Amino acid sequence: MSRTALPFVAEDISSFARALSTQLNTCDHSPSHLELLNMIARSTGFRNFQHFRAQHLASTQPAQPAAAPVDAQKINRLARFFDGQGRLVRWPKKFSHREPCLWVVWSKLPPREVLDEKGLNTLLKALHTFEDHTFLRRMLCDYTMVARTPDCREHQRIERQPPPEALALIRHLAERPVE
Secondary structure, three states, rough: OOOOOOOOOOHHHHHHHHHHHHHHHHOOOOOOOHHHHHHHHHHHHHHHHHHHHHHHHHHHHHOOOOOOOHHHHHHHHOOEOOOOOOEEOOOOOOHHHHHHHHHHHHHHHOOOOOOEEEHHHHHHHHHHHHHHHHHHHHHHHHHEEEEEEEOOOOOEOOOOOOOOOHHHHHHHHHHHOOO
């Protein structure tokens, strides 16, 4: 494990020494390395050493780049692949339209639940209208949105963060009035 140097600053050395001394006096044994690190961190106002380290790492991390703006026109075009009940009515011909539409189907699968093939098929049949649930199941597995056992008996949604475009489509469809 690589070690990162963490700068240690005590605003008031006197109150730091007092707080550390109090903690050492209440300890009935010689503190271990980790206990001593936790005492030092608590003396400077942190909950423990892990909190101290997390605060330092968070302050040194580069700021997350702003998410690229989502093309509202594309979201409206993608929404046309879904009926008023949020079901996929046809499979997109354009490759760039397929994944966002598949994410919508993924979002309607139950999280952290193992489904047998029949149960997944029943859900998929309710999520589309073009009568090819096996194709959707295969696409979900190919895009690594659903994991399945080697014998294909059990399926489970893989918990991942959808891309911004897919999230925008999921939100757009959720906000649409149901027909």
